[in-house]
Amino acid sequence: MRSNPPSNLYFSVVLLWSGLTLIPAAIYLGGLSLFPWLELSSLKAQILFGLTSSGTAPYGVLTVLALLLACYLLLPRKQLVPLLFSVCLAMGLSLGLNHFLKPYFGHPRPNVQFLAENQGLSLSGFYQASQPTRRILMAQEVAKLSQEIKLPQETKLSLSPKIAQHWQDEVGYSFPSGHTLFAVTLTLVVSYFLLAAQRFLFAALLCLWALAMGFSRMLLGMHWPQDVLAASLLGGLIALLALLITEKWRAIGQG
Incomplete structure (x- = not known):
């Protein structure tokens, strides 16, 4: 060397x-x-x-x-x-x-910001919650993405099961x-x-x-x-x- x-x-x-x-x-x-x-x-x-x-x-x-x-x-x-x-x-x-x-x-992470802007997720409420509660909230929001209800077109974001799980696992801050x-x-x-x-x-x-x-x-x-x-x-x-x-x-x- x-x-x-x-x-x-x-x-x-x-x-x-x-x-x-x-x-x-x-x-x-x-x-x-x-x-x-x-x-x-x-x-x-x-x-x-x-x-x-x-x-x-x-x-x-x-x-x-x-x-x-x-x-x-x-x-x-x-x-x-x-x-x-x-x-x-x-x-x-x-x-x-x-x-x-x-x-x-x-x-906040981009996906959390996206959910806040398009599905009404509370950013302050999400990040003030504990890690387990954040995962529950994220699972609920991810489920809404796949529901056939009247949501804005830009929220029609389809996640694979593994990526949906990744969103639920990674609920910390972004930077x-x-x-x-x-x-x-x-x-x-x-x-x-x-x-x-x-x-x-x-x-x-x-x-x-x-x-x-x-x-x-x-x-x-x-x-x-x-x-x-x-x-x-x-x-x-x-x-x-x-x-x-x-x-x-x-x-x-x-x-």
């Missing part, structure tokens, strides 16, 4: 970070909202749900383990301990920050996107080691996964563009911090 100066690796990670941030920034600055563009009972929606599930507990843990296994097969053995340390540190920081920021900002934060942080940390080992294709595929994760969250009605943009920015900062701490730790160990 020392054949590639860490400064060059950091620069490469920053370039990847810029790419991951550019698209959600363009969507946000363009004033676009990707929900409800997609019919959520379609095959495309099912594919997006499968993608978003790779960042949803408990499947997110399996994603991390599968990625670590791939790195075990692809990277030099001496990089595995620093990689594991970096991933654990970055994941811990991202989970803690996401847990703090969501209730601090208290932004920032935890799934995107998870994907961007993990991608940038692992890409640092992949680039050092010249595994460029794998790093590129990881970046595509992180980008697609953000799109899946917006198209499924779970997050606004600013949620994904903020998560992408935070993910880069956390990844760089974790990598800097790891390199400092390695330098002390070699000293």
